[in-house]
Amino acid sequence: MEYKELDVKSVIPYLKGVDEVINYFGSDELQVKEIGDGNLNYVYLVSSASDSKKALIVKQAVPYLRCVGEEFALGRERMTYEIRALSKFKEIAPEFVPNLYHVSEDMSIVVMQYLDSHIILRSGLTDKQKYSNFSEHISTYLASTLFQTSSLYLNSTQKRQLIDEFNSNTELCKLTEDFVFTSAFMEDETNDNENVKDNPHAKKLFNDMEFKEKVLELKYKFMTSTDALIHGDLHTGSIMLNSDETYVIDPEFAFVGPFGFDIGALVANLVNNYIHHTVVTKDEDFKEYLLQTIKEVLELFGDKFLKLFKSQKNSALFVDGYIDEESANRYREKFLKQILQDAIGYAGCKMARRVFGVAGVAEIRGIEDNVLRREAEVLALAISREFVLRYEDINTIDEILEIIKSAG
Amino acid sequence: MEYKELDVKSVIPYLKGVDEVINYFGSDELQVKEIGDGNLNYVYLVSSASDSKKALIVKQAVPYLRCVGEEFALGRERMTYEIRALSKFKEIAPEFVPNLYHVSEDMSIVVMQYLDSHIILRSGLTDKQKYSNFSEHISTYLASTLFQTSSLYLNSTQKRQLIDEFNSNTELCKLTEDFVFTSAFMEDETNDNENVKDNPHAKKLFNDMEFKEKVLELKYKFMTSTDALIHGDLHTGSIMLNSDETYVIDPEFAFVGPFGFDIGALVANLVNNYIHHTVVTKDEDFKEYLLQTIKEVLELFGDKFLKLFKSQKNSALFVDGYIDEESANRYREKFLKQILQDAIGYAGCKMARRVFGVAGVAEIRGIEDNVLRREAEVLALAISREFVLRYEDINTIDEILEIIKSAG
Numbered sequence: 181m182e183y184k185e186l187d188v189k190s191v192i193p194y195l196k197g198v199d200e201v202i203n204y205f206g207s208d209e210l211q212v213k214e215i216g217d218g219n220l221n222y223v224y225l226v227s228s229a230s231d232s233k234k235a236l237i238v239k240q241a242v243p244y245l246r247c248v249g250e251e252f253a254l255g256r257e258r259m260t261y262e263i264r265a266l267s268k269f270k271e272i273a274p275e276f277v278p279n280l281y282h283v284s285e286d287m288s289i290v291v292m293q294y295l296d297s298h299i300i301l302r303s304g305l306t307d308k309q310k311y312s313n314f315s316e317h318i319s320t321y322l323a324s325t326l327f328q329t330s331s332l333y334l335n336s337t338q339k340r341q342l343i344d345e346f347n348s349n350t351e352l353c354k355l356t357e358d359f360v361f362t363s364a365f366m367e368d369e370t371n372d373n374e375n376v377k378d379n380p381h382a383k384k385l386f387n388d389m390e391f392k393e394k395v396l397e398l399k400y401k402f403m404t405s406t407d408a409l410i411h412g413d414l415h416t417g418s419i420m421l422n423s424d425e426t427y428v429i430d431p432e433f434a435f436v437g438p439f440g441f442d443i444g445a446l447v448a449n450l451v452n453n454y455i456h457h458t459v460v461t462k463d464e465d466f467k468e469y470l471l472q473t474i475k476e477v478l479e480l481f482g483d484k485f486l487k488l489f490k491s492q493k494n495s496a497l498f499v500d501g502y503i504d505e506e507s508a509n510r511y512r513e514k515f516l517k518q519i520l521q522d523a524i525g526y527a528g529c530k531m532a533r534r535v536f537g538v539a540g541v542a543e544i545r546g547i548e549d550n551v552l553r554r555e556a557e558v559l560a561l562a563i564s565r566e567f568v569l570r571y572e573d574i575n576t577i578d579e580i581l582e583i584i585k586s587a588g
Numbered sequence: 589m590e591y592k593e594l595d596v597k598s599v600i601p602y603l604k605g606v607d608e609v610i611n612y613f614g615s616d617e618l619q620v621k622e623i624g625d626g627n628l629n630y631v632y633l634v635s636s637a638s639d640s641k642k643a644l645i646v647k648q649a650v651p652y653l654r655c656v657g658e659e660f661a662l663g664r665e666r667m668t669y670e671i672r673a674l675s676k677f678k679e680i681a682p683e684f685v686p687n688l689y690h691v692s693e694d695m696s697i698v699v700m701q702y703l704d705s706h707i708i709l710r711s712g713l714t715d716k717q718k719y720s721n722f723s724e725h726i727s728t729y730l731a732s733t734l735f736q737t738s739s740l741y742l743n744s745t746q747k748r749q750l751i752d753e754f755n756s757n758t759e760l761c762k763l764t765e766d767f768v769f770t771s772a773f774m775e776d777e778t779n780d781n782e783n784v785k786d787n788p789h790a791k792k793l794f795n796d797m798e799f800k801e802k803v804l805e806l807k808y809k810f811m812t813s814t815d816a817l818i819h820g821d822l823h824t825g826s827i828m829l830n831s832d833e834t835y836v837i838d839p840e841f842a843f844v845g846p847f848g849f850d851i852g853a854l855v856a857n858l859v860n861n862y863i864h865h866t867v868v869t870k871d872e873d874f875k876e877y878l879l880q881t882i883k884e885v886l887e888l889f890g891d892k893f894l895k896l897f898k899s900q901k902n903s904a905l906f907v908d909g910y911i912d913e914e915s916a917n918r919y920r921e922k923f924l925k926q927i928l929q930d931a932i933g934y935a936g937c938k939m940a941r942r943v944f945g946v947a948g949v950a951e952i953r954g955i956e957d958n959v960l961r962r963e964a965e966v967l968a969l970a971i972s973r974e975f976v977l978r979y980e981d982i983n984t985i986d987e988i989l990e991i992i993k994s995a996g
Contacts, residue, residue, distance in 0.1 A: 331811050336765060339811075340758045347755060350748045357744060357904065366910050389915040396919055400905055403739050403747075406812045496765065497808055502774050507797040511804055 181286045183256070186240055188214050191224050195238070198282045201291055205234055212238075219247040220258070220432070225294060235296065236281055241288040241432075254351065258432045259288035261349040265434035266290065268342075268409060269321075272328045276321040276428050295420045295427055302416035305453045306543060308466045315473055317426035318419070318446065319480035326439055327488040329409035331496035339496050343406055346435040353403075353435055356412065360529055361399035364537025365392055371536050372545070381558060382536050391532075394568045398525045405438040414442040415530075415541070416449040439519040443481065444526025449541065450474050451531060451563060451584055456543035459556040471581050478523075478577045482516050489515075521571050524580055528567025531560050562587040589694045591664070594648055596622050599632050602697075603646070606690045609699055613642055620646075627655040628666070628840070633702065643704065644689060649696040649840075662759065666840045667696035669757040673842035674698065676750075676817060677729075680736045684729040684836050703828045703835055710824035713861045714951060716874045723881055725834035726827070726854065727888035734847055735896040737817035739904035747904050751814055754843040761811075761843055764820065768937055769807035772945025773800055779944050780953070789966060790944050799940075802976045806933045813846040822850040823938075823949070824857040847927040851889065852934025857949065858882050859939060859971060859992055864951035867964040879989050886931075886985045890924050897923070929979050932988055936975025939968050970995045 186194055192210050195201045202208055209229035216223040222242060227235035241259035245252040263283045270277040278293035304311065331339050363370050366386055376382040385391070411418065412433025420427045454470045457463050489512045493500040503511070534541045535557045544560060547553035566583045574580060594602055600618050603609045610616055617637035624631040630650060635643035649667035653660040671691045678685040686701035712719065739747050771778050774794055784790040793799070819826065820841025828835045862878045865871050897920045901908040911919070942949045943965045952968060955961035974991045982988060 331808065336762045336811070337758050340755055340761070343751075344755055347748055347752055350745050353748070354744045362907050362910060366907070389912055392911050393915050393919050396905065396911065400739065400923075403744070403904060404814045406814055496811060497804065499770050499774070502770060503800050503804065504797055507801045511801050515808075 181284065183287055185242055186222070186224075186238075186287075186289070188212055188224065191226065191238055194287075195226060195282075195291070198291070200281045201236065204236065204281055216246060219245065220254070221246055226291075227294075233296075235294040237278075237292050237294050239290050239292070256288040258349070258352055259290065260285045261346060261352065261434050262430070262432040263290055264345055265409065265411070265431035266292070268329070269325050269411075269428065269431065273321045273324045273428075276317060276426055278427055278429065295429075298420040298422050298425065298427060300417055301419040301421055302449065302453070302542060304421070305416060305450075305470070306456060308457075308461065308463060310466075310469050311421055311423060311426075313424065314421060314426055315476035315480055317421075318428075319477050319484055321426070321428055322443060322446075322477075322481050323484035323488060326408045326410070326442070327485055329436070330407055330439070332489055332498070333492055333495050335494075336496040339406075342409060343436045346409065349433070349435045352412070352433045353437075356433060357399060357403060359538055360533050361395055361402065364533035364535070365395060370538040372538070372540060376536050379536075381554075381561060385532065385536065385561060388565070391565055391568055394525070394571075395529055395532075398522075398529055398568070401438055401522065402441065402526075406436045407439040408436065409434060410437045410439075410442045411445075412437065412441070414445040416446070416453065438522060438526075440522030440524075441526050443478070443519070443523035444528075445530055446477065447474055447523060447580075448527040448530035448534075448564075450477075451527065452534065452541050452543045452560065454584060455556050455559045455563075456547070458559060459552050460547060471584065474584070475577055475581060478520060478580070482520065485519070486512055486516055517575070520577070521574050524567050524574055525571035528564040528571065530564075531567070532564035535560050559587055589692065591695055593650055594630070594632075594646075594695075594697070596620055596632065599634065599646055602695075603634060603690075603699070606699070608689045609644065612644065612689055624654060627653060628662070629654055634699075635702075641704075643702040645686075645700050645702050647698050647700070664696040666757070666760055667698065668693045669754060669760065669842050670838070670840035671698055672753055673817065673819070673839035674700070676737065677733050677819075677836065677839065681729045681732045681836075684725060684834055686835055686837065703837075706828040706830050706833065706835060708825055709827040709829055710857065710861070710950060712829070713824060713858075713878070714864060716865075716869065716871060718874075718877050719829055719831060719834075721832065722829060722834055723884035723888055725829075726836075727885050727892055729834070729836055730851060730854075730885075730889050731892035731896060734816045734818070734850070735893055737844070738815055738847070740897055740906070741900055741903050743902075744904040747814075750817060751844045754817065757841070757843045760820070760841045761845075764841060765807060765811060767946055768941050769803055769810065772941035772943070773803060778946040780946070780948060784944050787944075789962075789969060793940065793944065793969060796973070799973055799976055802933070802979075803937055803940075806930075806937055806976070809846055809930065810849065810934075814844045815847040816844065817842060818845045818847075818850045819853075820845065820849070822853040824854070824861065846930060846934075848930030848932075849934050851886070851927070851931035852936075853938055854885065855882055855931060855988075856935040856938035856942075856972075858885075859935065860942065860949050860951045860968065862992060863964050863967045863971075864955070866967060867960050868955060879992065882992075883985055883989060886928060886988070890928065893927070894920055894924055925983070928985070929982050932975050932982055933979035936972040936979065938972075939975070940972035943968050967995055 191212050196208050205228045207228055210226050211229050213225045215225045222240050224238040225235055226238055241256040243256045244250045245254050263285055266280060280292050282291040327333050329342060411431045418430045420429060450470055454467055457467050544556045547556055563584055599620050604616050613636045615636055618634050619637050621633045623633045630648050632646040633643055634646055649664040651664045652658045653662050671693055674688060688700050690699040735741050737750060819839045826838045828837055858878055862875055865875050952964045955964055971992055
């Protein structure tokens with residue numbers, strides 16, 4: 181099928197041609213509403229005319245940035261990778277990925293489950309909501325998706341096929357290379373230059389060569405490690421949940437990259453939320469909950485990842501009988517430690533880039549009071565600097581918490 | 589064009605349809621001789637009937653291992669990657685790659701310059717030939733091919749396209765994963781089992797978990813680093829030379845892999861030759877020449893690589909103005925040191941695998957006297973163990989030479 185940009189009028193006729201969608205609704209009497217609050221794509225909520233609780237989400241990419249307009253070209257192929265990643269992650273971790281009713285790479289479209297009783301994790305945390313199952317859920321998601329798409333699980337042929345499927349997601353990888361690792365740390369037109377101007381903290385960051393040299397190492401690793409299929413943008417805005425269920429959405433940045441990147445993104449965003457509460461709500465109990473969540477996520481991830489690793493006797497890397505169990509365990513533990521160290525390095529880059537870079541986070545850039553916002557920025561810069569300079573020397577999860585606590 | 593397996597009769601009719609070849613000969617009166625001494629492919633020497641000095645090499649892959657026969661299937665697609673690598677390396681380092689007159693991925697065929705006054709480096713060194721330009725040549729080849737196919741030179745889009753072109757060379761990458769990093773260090777039917785049987789040194793190697801754990805780290809890095817387009821099998825049998833010219837041939841193992849692998853392969857094979865002379869000829873002068881060659885190759889490679897690195901202001905990794913020159917230089921030197929360290933790790937794997945693994949090297953496995961051969965094997969195992977256990981701690985090239993000398 182040839183690509184055609186849909187609009188609120190043509191969505192329903194299109195869906196009527198898709199059996200899975202009509203079967204879901206049990207009727208072709210449908211209504212549609214555009215709800216696109218995202219920056220990149222058009223998003224429609226389609227529901228049954230007779231039962232508005234029966235609803236699906238339709239997401240279509242257009243060959244430009246939706247929030248800017250047609251003059252900002254961005255290939256709609258990003259949806260190709262989102263479709264492939266959603267499908268792969270759904271296969272591996274079905275509980276944590278929305279149901280898919282229809283996908284078409286040609287049409288750059290996906291029709292999926294409407295998460296009507298779930299909210300974005302970032303908003304929930306900012307409102308001091310505690311999610312008692314979140315650490316358990318997200319650690320399972322991370323351990324299984326990372327492990328099962330790596331050379332520790334796949335054989336060499338499967339691994340190269342996986343690389344092939346995602347290798348050309350160049351445009352979105354480049355956005356990360358630029359915005360997470362580069363332009364936010366130097367004078368650049370894409371930065372939040374109103375804040376950069378005459379700001380001693382921006383000047384200090386842009387001149388912090390020790391920090392930037394380490395960022396360069398992490399950027400190089402990001403560009404040249406093919407550990408596993410990663411989500412690529414796993415901040416707290418890419419997670420929707422309620423007390424029972426957790427869903428990971430929007431994997432358009434997916435590619436076969438470094439193990440630590442998704443974990444680092446999550447940690448960075450939990451710390452950003454912690455900083456918000458340090459500066460704005462001063463809610464010590466909720467701050468403690470966030471620290472506990474970081475600790476649990478990392479510990480549970482480690483336990484689950486090691487368990488999967490131990491259960492796999494043959495893979496691209498391991499051949500049964502090659503090494504004794506004691507050495508294999510030592511190897512696996514060293515391997516895990518390096519994943520967690522890299523995650524902290526990436527977390528540092530991700531936090532620092534949110535301060536002056538193109539895309540801020542609500543918890544910090546959204547603080548209206550200038551003094552408080554500056555205070556939050558200084559905290560974010562202090563923690564991210566420690567993360568980036570020290571990540572290779574971190575030995576325990578408690579050391580990570582110590583860095584966060586001693587700054588704020 | 590559809591694939592057709594050529595033979596000594598159909599080669600000439602095929603070549604008559606290729607303008608570049610006919611132009612080279614200036615005539616279509618050709619004669620042909622099969623000279624395939626390789627294991628994998630059919631190789632023909634085609635020359636002008638009137639002037640036998642006018643000659644070209646025709647190399648065609650068949651979908652099996654030539655030296656075993658049709659029952660050992662091996663995809664002829666290996667020639668696809670050889671063609672792509674030859675073309676790319678010719679573009680970057682034209683002096684050191686034979687001229688290409690015709691290539692066809694469909695036909696799995698390449699027609700190239702006949703190196704009539706050059707010999708295989710391995711044979712030359714075994715015959716105690718010194719090549720005064722070799723270090724200069726091969727260091728230029730290595731620095732330029734590795735640098736110009738890396739993220740230190742290409743932009744992100746070019747780099748991902750390059751990965752794409754070679755990513756599916758799965759079958760040959762798998763051979764390396766198996767034979768260089770795995771089966772030669774455990775009981776396996778592909779090993780030289782006549783030698784393994786009742787051999788205390790084999791038993792010791794197969795039980796050396798400290799060594800094997802480090803090999804596993806190097807294997808993982810081999811499988812998941814996309815630093816640069818590497819030759820993938822740069823032993824001294826893949827180099828043809830005379831006192832003036834040096835050519836690198838047979839890059840069918842090429843893929844985008846770790847920086848250190850080709851350098852390591854070369855060092856390993858120079859050390860294997862050194863061991864041969866230690867045990868067989870006991871020629872101290874030639875041994876000194878070999879040590880000097882290793883030192884020169886590594887030093888010149890480092891100088892040339894750094895020079896290229898410094899001259900490139902923008903790449904996938906670097907953005908002009910991101911970092912000051914002092915920090916950039918510190919970064920580059922650290923980067924180079926890691927390449928050389930990894931090279932020594934890979935050299936260790938490559939040496940050790942030649943002792944009991946499927947494919948020995950002439951310098952060691954070819955020693956007819958059992959006592960001397962065993963002596964050479966013990967030396968190779970001793971040096972390779974030091975290389976593999978210590979590579980991450982090596983700070984200078986002299987330390988590498990010290991390891992070689994103190995063993996033999």
